[in-house]
Amino acid sequence: MKIIILFLLISVTEIFPQQKIADELINAVITNYNRVKDYEVDVEIKVDVDFLKVPDSKAKIYFKQPDKIRLKSEGFALLPKEGLDFSPAALTRKDYTAIYEQDVMLNGIKTSLVKIIPVGEQSNIILSTLWIDPVNKVIRKVESTTKTNGTFTIELYYNDSSKYPLPEKMVFSFNIDKLNLPKAFSNDGNPPSKRKRIPDAPTKGNVIVKYSNYKVNIGIPDSVFEEKQ
Amino acid sequence: MENFKDELIIEIKNLSKNFKNLKAVDNLNINVFKGDVFGFLGPNGAGKSTTIRMLLTLIKPTKGNIKIFGKDLQKERLSILRNVGAIVEKPDFYGYLSAYKNLEILSRISGHDISKQRIMEVLELVGLAERYKSKVKTFSHGMKQRLGLAQALLHDPELIILDEPTTGLDPMGMKEIRDLIIHLSRDQKKTVFLSSHILYEVEQVANRMIIINKGTARVEGAVKELLDASNLSVTFEVNNVEKAKTILLNTTWNQKLKGITNNKMEFSIDNNDVAMLNRFLVENGIDVSSIIPTRSLEEYFLKITEEAS
Amino acid sequence: MITLINIELYKIFKKWRTYIGFIAIGILVPIIHIAMVFEGKNTIDFMTRNIQQSFVFVGNLLNTYLISYIVLTSLTVHIPFLITLVAGDLLAGEATAGTYRLMLTRPVTREKFVTAKFIAGIIYTNLLILWLALMSLVVGYFIFGVGELLIIRGEMIIIFEQKDVLWRFLCAYGFASLGMTVVASLAYLFSSLVENAIGPIVGTMAVIIVFVILSAINVDLLQSIRPYLFTNYISSWQLFFDDPIDMPEILKSIGVLALHVVLFFGATLIIFKRKDILT
Numbered sequence: 001m002k003i004i005i006l007f008l009l010i011s012v013t014e015i016f017p018q019q020k021i022a023d024e025l026i027n028a029v030i031t032n033y034n035r036v037k038d039y040e041v042d043v044e045i046k047v048d049v050d051f052l053k054v055p056d057s058k059a060k061i062y063f064k065q066p067d068k069i070r071l072k073s074e075g076f077a078l079l080p081k082e083g084l085d086f087s088p089a090a091l092t093r094k095d096y097t098a099i100y101e102q103d104v105m106l107n108g109i110k111t112s113l114v115k116i117i118p119v120g121e122q123s124n125i126i127l128s129t130l131w132i133d134p135v136n137k138v139i140r141k142v143e144s145t146t147k148t149n150g151t152f153t154i155e156l157y158y159n160d161s162s163k164y165p166l167p168e169k170m171v172f173s174f175n176i177d178k179l180n181l182p183k184a185f186s187n188d189g190n191p192p193s194k195r196k197r198i199p200d201a202p203t204k205g206n207v208i209v210k211y212s213n214y215k216v217n218i219g220i221p222d223s224v225f226e227e228k229q
Numbered sequence: 230m231e232n233f234k235d236e237l238i239i240e241i242k243n244l245s246k247n248f249k250n251l252k253a254v255d256n257l258n259i260n261v262f263k264g265d266v267f268g269f270l271g272p273n274g275a276g277k278s279t280t281i282r283m284l285l286t287l288i289k290p291t292k293g294n295i296k297i298f299g300k301d302l303q304k305e306r307l308s309i310l311r312n313v314g315a316i317v318e319k320p321d322f323y324g325y326l327s328a329y330k331n332l333e334i335l336s337r338i339s340g341h342d343i344s345k346q347r348i349m350e351v352l353e354l355v356g357l358a359e360r361y362k363s364k365v366k367t368f369s370h371g372m373k374q375r376l377g378l379a380q381a382l383l384h385d386p387e388l389i390i391l392d393e394p395t396t397g398l399d400p401m402g403m404k405e406i407r408d409l410i411i412h413l414s415r416d417q418k419k420t421v422f423l424s425s426h427i428l429y430e431v432e433q434v435a436n437r438m439i440i441i442n443k444g445t446a447r448v449e450g451a452v453k454e455l456l457d458a459s460n461l462s463v464t465f466e467v468n469n470v471e472k473a474k475t476i477l478l479n480t481t482w483n484q485k486l487k488g489i490t491n492n493k494m495e496f497s498i499d500n501n502d503v504a505m506l507n508r509f510l511v512e513n514g515i516d517v518s519s520i521i522p523t524r525s526l527e528e529y530f531l532k533i534t535e536e537a538s
Numbered sequence: 539m540i541t542l543i544n545i546e547l548y549k550i551f552k553k554w555r556t557y558i559g560f561i562a563i564g565i566l567v568p569i570i571h572i573a574m575v576f577e578g579k580n581t582i583d584f585m586t587r588n589i590q591q592s593f594v595f596v597g598n599l600l601n602t603y604l605i606s607y608i609v610l611t612s613l614t615v616h617i618p619f620l621i622t623l624v625a626g627d628l629l630a631g632e633a634t635a636g637t638y639r640l641m642l643t644r645p646v647t648r649e650k651f652v653t654a655k656f657i658a659g660i661i662y663t664n665l666l667i668l669w670l671a672l673m674s675l676v677v678g679y680f681i682f683g684v685g686e687l688l689i690i691r692g693e694m695i696i697i698f699e700q701k702d703v704l705w706r707f708l709c710a711y712g713f714a715s716l717g718m719t720v721v722a723s724l725a726y727l728f729s730s731l732v733e734n735a736i737g738p739i740v741g742t743m744a745v746i747i748v749f750v751i752l753s754a755i756n757v758d759l760l761q762s763i764r765p766y767l768f769t770n771y772i773s774s775w776q777l778f779f780d781d782p783i784d785m786p787e788i789l790k791s792i793g794v795l796a797l798h799v800v801l802f803f804g805a806t807l808i809i810f811k812r813k814d815i816l817t
Contacts, residue, residue: 052589053781055686055699059596075700076597076686084594148591174592285643287815310645317643321636325552334545339644380640 002126003117022098022114025132029088032137032165038064038220039166042213045077049205054078061211063087068225080172080207086154088139095119106131106140124148138165150175164216172207236263237299238388238420239284244293246279246444253279255444257293261422261437266414268431268438268452269424272534276444277424278318281392284422285315297388311339314386316394320377324366328357328376331365332383341384351379356405370397378406382413389413390422395430403430410434428530432456442533448526455526462487462523463503464495468516476513482506542646542654543661550624550662559620559666566616567609567673571681574605578682585688589695598685602678603703607689609674610710610775617714618721618746619739620666625659625725626738629810633733633817642815652810656726656803663722667715675707689779696781710775713788716795717772721746723802730806733817768798 041061047054059077061084062070069085071077101113111131118125124146131141142154152174156167239261246254254276261267271277282288284295286306295302297309322331329348336343352358355375360368368376374397381389391410395403411434413419425431431438432452439449448455467473470492477483485502487495498506503520510517550556574581578600583590586599629652632638641651687698698706721742728738749769752760764770774791777784 051694053694053696055697055702071594071596073596076595076599076697078589078593078595078697081592081594282815287639287642289812289814307645307647310643313643315643317639319636321640323549323552323635323637326549334548335640335644337541337545338641338646340541340646 006115006117006127018100019098021100021112025100025112025114025134026088026098026130028134028137029132029139029165033088034065036063036065036164036166037217038062039164040215040218040220041166041211043077043079044210044212045079046208046210047078047205048207050203052078052205062220062224064220064222064225068222070225078207079209080152080174086139086142086156086167086170104131109133109140110135111140136160136165162214164214166211166214166216168211170209170211172209174205175203237261238263238265238297239267239422240294240296240299241280241284242294242296244280244283244295245291246276246283246288247291252444254283254290257441257444257446259439259446259449261420263420264414264418265437266410266421266423266435268435269422269441270426270428270431270438270530271424271441272426272530272536275426275441277426277441278392279444280441281315281317281390281422281424284390285313285317286310287317311341311384312387313390314381314384314388315390315392316374316377316381317390317392319370319396320373320380322365322373322376325364327362327364328352328368328379329361331376332380335380336383339384343383348383351383354382354409355379371399371402374398374402378409386419388420388422392424393426394423395425395427407434426534428527440530440533442536447533448529456524461499462495462497462525462528463506464493464519464521464523465506465510465517466493466519466521467510468492468518470494473510473515476510476515480509482509539650539654542650543657546628546655546658547661550628550658553627555627556624556662558623560669562616562620563666563670563673567670567677570609570612571605571678574600574608575681578605582688585690586695598683599688601682601685601687602675603684603687603698603700603707604689605678605682606671606674606707607687607779609670610714611773615746615750617666617670617718619743621663621718621721622725622739622742624662625722626729626742627735628655628659628726629729629806630732630735630738631729634735636817638815638817648811649807652730652807656723656806659722659726660719663718664715667711667718670714671707671711687779691776691780696779698779698781706778709778713775713778713792714772716792716799717775720768720772720795720798720802723799723806727802727806727809730810730813768795771795 039062041063043059043061045057045059047056055076057073057075057077059071059073059079062068062072063085066089067085067087071079071084096119097117099115099117101115103110104113105111111133114130114132116128116130118128126145126147128142128144130139132138133140136158138156138158140156140158142156143151144153145151152172155171155173157169157171158165159168162168237260239259241257241259244254244257244259245252257276257280259267259269269277269280279288283290284297284302286302298312300309302309322328323334326334329352332348332351333343336348349358349361352361355378357372357375357379360372365373365376374394378391378394381391394410395406398406407430410421410423414421414434421434423431423435435452437450438452438455440447470489473494474489477486482496485496485498487497489495496506500522503522507517507520582599582604586595589595632641642648684700684703686700687703689696689698724745725738725742728741729735732738746769749767753764753767753770771791771794774788777788777791
């Protein structure tokens, strides 16, 4: 339904110039990002989610173009799926239509708002909105609505003096409608957890990831990505 | 056997025990002096075990008072029991432990410093030294009885309370126990309180005794006196009762004739006259096939035993 | 008193029935371990299926902590039975064997006698729980290693950091010991009333099972009785696996259980002191 309405809207306004601008913006970001062939980075993950109590964890993320990515940790680490791979290419891997909307200020920085509508039924994402920084050629924010898992937002913070378009911090926020926790090993007869929740209420949460010690273009072998998780 | 009349070892006063509707012991009074072998007689169910259990604080009396070694049993239980050794009914032990281990545990619980040597000594005394390592569950009843005696003697107590100690023993075993009791009393100057339902057994060893029935005392006193005072009756089994009656009619023996049952004639005479009467009957053509003496005490005891069963 | 306790412990450990508990745990726990070797991954997947939709995670979640947690939850009826086997026999067994006459004619007060046996019974209980802890945690460690502990409490998924887990287990096992001490005290009380160990064993288990059933039925009247049933507090060891820890609730549970121990043991003392020994 949303798609139909959007289409009509877009067809009324001049679709082609908006699309052209959007494509240019996205390509600039991708080109910039493609300077990174691979990287290894230390991450600190802090999870603040309604139904989840998880300790802060430390891990390493490995990335190699175009789409190899791996999370490794000595102990335990939990990361939102969409936050593992934030390369612009990931967002644009499938067929899509991109529309430039307008320029907006985001945290004091001028950004261009681009809407991405995936084409076809395969994608879980219905609609994404990107806040693209045209000057630094990076994505500063993504907001996506999914079919089954509600809406999530990724905010990316960069160290402006850094050589590569790799964030130093990512804040992943989400909102999902229903929760289906298995009853196994939880006993109804038990005193409930002190952190009470209203069952089936919309779930909110934040995951904050801090990146440090980037090692970029070091020639990571494929074997790093082949091990079983 | 001596008794030191001035030292009371056991003093039971007005002792009673009621179980719901049953008066198991009713107003019992007993005095046992130092050095006594005191016979506590009664048929089964007379209240003997109940009394002994009260003596050993297994049961609380409903009424009455018990003093042992001059001390109140309720108030000075621990110091009294330290000096008492007892067997209560059938001796039961920890079957899964050896004879030695059972005795060792008992001595440690009592706080007595009993050496291994002493334990073996006592086992030797009761004839179980060779089986000291065997688990008690492999013991016969007689062997358990002996072990019961061993645990009673282990700490060399002043007062020994034995509840039917010869039950289940063969005649040889019974004699050994009787000899042991005499030895304890005569040679070791122990006081022995012995309960039994066999008069003959008590006669052999005791110097003083009491017969109880249905919880109350019936007869008591020094054994010798009781037996002497107890009238002897002798039953002569004859071949011709009518003829014997006729012969006896005009003699003094006739006054002593108590009764006739079939061909048995019962006379109330003492030991000395038995041979004389026998000679008289035989010389007068009466064949005597048997002469059975009974004492009235024995008869009395038999009677009440029959009643009880 | 120490002598008496030592003697009672000696007697307890000389009886074959004492070893049933240790053997049972020695078999049951490894069976659970073996099952988890094959099915453990499925279990984790099942527990985390919801977060797996949106999250990627790494870590050794199938570790000795998770399995020990599962062992503790699934054995809350089995362990009481193993406790009653010994505790129910402590006094009744003497009656059956006829050894009351032997023991209670010694120069020892009945209070000391009963107390020493009780303490020996508690020691057995604690040893059994210790054995459970060793079989779960230690054997599990060699098979599965350590890692974070993932548990589900009501609507929450809680993952405890590896270094934040062991002390919780130590407290939980300690708490389980207290819970089982209550069971032992009840069996002991029943044991003082009868002459055969079967009665106390069956009686105690009947009480536990009835209380557990009553607690589980979702009827208002029965739910209002629930706080008064001691079985309700035996599983409060799970309170240690919460963040933040509900200390008042834990202390309340400890208090209730301790009170039960005192009451049951106190009753036993009174009964036994007055008892006529007829066996």
